[in-house]
Amino acid sequence: MNSIVLSENTLNVSALRRLTLIASELDWTSSFLRGLTHLKIGGCISEPSDARIFLRALPEITLLESLDLDDTIEFASAVPSHQYFRTFLFGAIWSLFDP
Amino acid sequence: MYIKDAVTLGPKEKYGINGASRHAWIKLTQVFRLWRDIAICAPNLWSGIRISKRNYKWANAMLQRSQHTFLNVHVNFVGFTRRTRGKYKDIDTALSILEANLGRCKALSLYNVRSAGFGEFFPPPNHYAPQLHTFRIFVAI
Numbered sequence: 551m552n553s554i555v556l557s558e559n560t561l562n563v564s565a566l567r568r569l570t571l572i573a574s575e576l577d578w579t580s581s582f583l584r585g586l587t588h589l590k591i592g593g594c595i596s597e598p599s600d601a602r603i604f605l606r607a608l609p610e611i612t613l614l615e616s617l618d619l620d621d622t623i624e625f626a627s628a629v630p631s632h633q634y635f636r637t638f639l640f641g642a643i644w645s646l647f648d649p
Numbered sequence: 650m651y652i653k654d655a656v657t658l659g660p661k662e663k664y665g666i667n668g669a670s671r672h673a674w675i676k677l678t679q680v681f682r683l684w685r686d687i688a689i690c691a692p693n694l695w696s697g698i699r700i701s702k703r704n705y706k707w708a709n710a711m712l713q714r715s716q717h718t719f720l721n722v723h724v725n726f727v728g729f730t731r732r733t734r735g736k737y738k739d740i741d742t743a744l745s746i747l748e749a750n751l752g753r754c755k756a757l758s759l760y761n762v763r764s765a766g767f768g769e770f771f772p773p774p775n776h777y778a779p780q781l782h783t784f785r786i787f788v789a790i
Contacts, residue, residue, distance in 0.1 A: 556786065560776075561776055561778060561781075561784075562776060562777045562778065563778050563779075563781045563784070564779055565779060565780055565781060565782055566781055566782065566783075566784055567782050567783070568782065568783040568784070569783075569784050569785075570784070570785035570786065570787075571785075571786050572785075572786065572787045572788060573787070573788040573789075574762070574786055574788040
C-alpha cells in the first residue's frame with residue numbers, strides 16, 4: 551500500500567463535502583469525514599481489518615448520500631485468501647443501508 | 650460578461666474552459682484587444698487551473714488573473730518527481746503559489762500522486778483549506 555495517508559494532520563478542511571480517494575489510505579477517525587455527502591474510495595481497503603475500521607466509521611458519516619466503492623470489492627475478491635472478505639464487506643454495507 | 654457566456658455556452662470541444670482543447674479559451678484573448686482586456690479582467694475565466702509538466706507556464710498567470718475568486722485546481726504529477734523537480738522551476742513556483750492560494754480552492758484534484766510529490770506539496774503541519782468542497786486524490790501505482 552502506498553504510504554500516502556490522508557488525515558487531519560495532512561489537510562485541515564471544514565467545508566469538505568466530496569472526497570475521492572484512489573489507491574491511498576485514509577484516517578477513518580478524521581472529523582472531516584462527518585461532513586461528507588459524497589465519498590468514493592478505491593484500493594483503500596485491502597485487508598479485513600481495514601474493512602472493520604471502515605464499517606465502524608461509516609455510520610458516523612450521517613450526511614452521506616453517495617458511496618462509491620469503485621473496484622474495492624473486486625479488488626478484494628481477486629485475492630483468493632480474501633474471497634470471504636468480499637462477502638463480508640458487501641453484506642455489511644448492504645445491511646447498513648437496508649431500511 | 651458576454652465573453653464569459655460565450656465560453657460557457659460554446660461547444661465544449663472547442664471553447665470549454667475544461668474542454669478537450671485545453672488552450673482554446675486562451676485564443677479568446679487573441680481575437681482583438683478589447684476581448685483580451687475584458688477576458689483578462691474576468692477572474693472567473695481563469696479560475697479553472699490545470700498544472701502539469703506540459704502547461705505549467707500558464708499557472709502563474711492564471712492564478713494572478715483569477716484574482717480572489719474561488720479556484721478549481723487540477724494538478725497532474727506525471728513527470729514531476731523529486732529527481733526531476735529541479736529541472737522545472739516554473740512548476741515549483743506554480744505549486745508554491747498554489748499552496749499559498751489553497752485557502753481559496755473550492756475543488757482540488759491531484760492526479761498520479763506519488764509519496765514524494767504529495768509530501769512536498771502538503772508538508773506538515775496542517776494546511777488550512779476552509780473553502781475546499783471537493784477533493785480528489787489519485788495515487789500513481
